[in-house]
Amino acid sequence: MNKHLSQLIEIANLDKEIDSFEPRIKEAKKELNLIEKEEDKLNHQIEEFNMTSNDISLSIQKNENHLEDLSLKLEEIANKTKLIKTEKESKALSLEEELAKEQITFANEEIARLNGILENKKEALKELEESIKALQNNKKEIAQKVEAEVQKVKDEQKEIFTQKEALVGKMDQKIISFYEKIRKWAKNTSVVPVTRQACGGCFIRLNDKIYSDVIRSDDITTCPHCGRILYNEN
Numbered sequence: 759m760n761k762h763l764s765q766l767i768e769i770a771n772l773d774k775e776i777d778s779f780e781p782r783i784k785e786a787k788k789e790l791n792l793i794e795k796e797e798d799k800l801n802h803q804i805e806e807f808n809m810t811s812n813d814i815s816l817s818i819q820k821n822e823n824h825l826e827d828l829s830l831k832l833e834e835i836a837n838k839t840k841l842i843k844t845e846k847e848s849k850a851l852s853l854e855e856e857l858a859k860e861q862i863t864f865a866n867e868e869i870a871r872l873n874g875i876l877e878n879k880k881e882a883l884k885e886l887e888e889s890i891k892a893l894q895n896n897k898k899e900i901a902q903k904v905e906a907e908v909q910k911v912k913d914e915q916k917e918i919f920t921q922k923e924a925l926v927g928k929m930d931q932k933i934i935s936f937y938e939k940i941r942k943w944a945k946n947t948s949v950v951p952v953t954r955q956a957c958g959g960c961f962i963r964l965n966d967k968i969y970s971d972v973i974r975s976d977d978i979t980t981c982p983h984c985g986r987i988l989y990n991e992n
């Protein structure tokens with residue numbers, strides 16, 4: 759086989775290998791990405807819980823303030839009761855007193871109800887925080903595994919790059935730039951084998967003349983239909 763052609767086949771194979779590294783790195787990081795997503799979700803939930811708990815605490819505070827006002831009001835009513843002169847006044851005051859006491863009962867019930875919710879939220883928050891802790895431990899382990907895997911791929915990548923560099927150094931620069939031009943559009947199918955007298959890139963049948971050129975491999979032959987570099991696999 760023509761030396762330039764065999765070098766082209768070799769460099770095309772190296773380029774294919776180089777292109778396979780990025781997807782491998784991505785694949786290795788997939789598991790870690792999933793865990794990070796889950797962690798984000800949990801953090802978001804915790805944030806929401808904290809916000810709701812804050813709102814509830816504020817409502818409790820409001821009810822407590824209201825209770826204070828109501829007890830002042832009761833005191834006021836008690837003082838007024840001492841000064842009552844008529845039956846009508848007395849009725850009005852006891853009505854007011856009743857109303858204030860009802861409101862006190864209601865506020866106390868509301869505070870109890872809100873405290874119940876707050877307790878539940880705190881309980882759930884604790885669980886969430888435990889889940890996130892477990893997740894973070896798991897993440898640490900996976901991150902180490904991924905890092906090792908990525909490093910392995912990068913080492914391989916470096917090795918292939920070194921091989922490619924050495925090959926490029928040996929090759930005719932015109933041939934390299936010819937190949938690079940094809941590679942711009944044909945990517946990893948720039949140098950293709952011929953199967954059953956058809957181009958392995960565009961699959962169009964080659965005429966007998968081109969086909970015998972490919973089989974002889976004395977020179978670099980390109981597909982007359984698509985322009986890819988052809989070689990005979992056998």
Ligand SMILES: [Zn+2]
Binds near residue numbers: 958981983
């Ligand atoms: Zn073709």
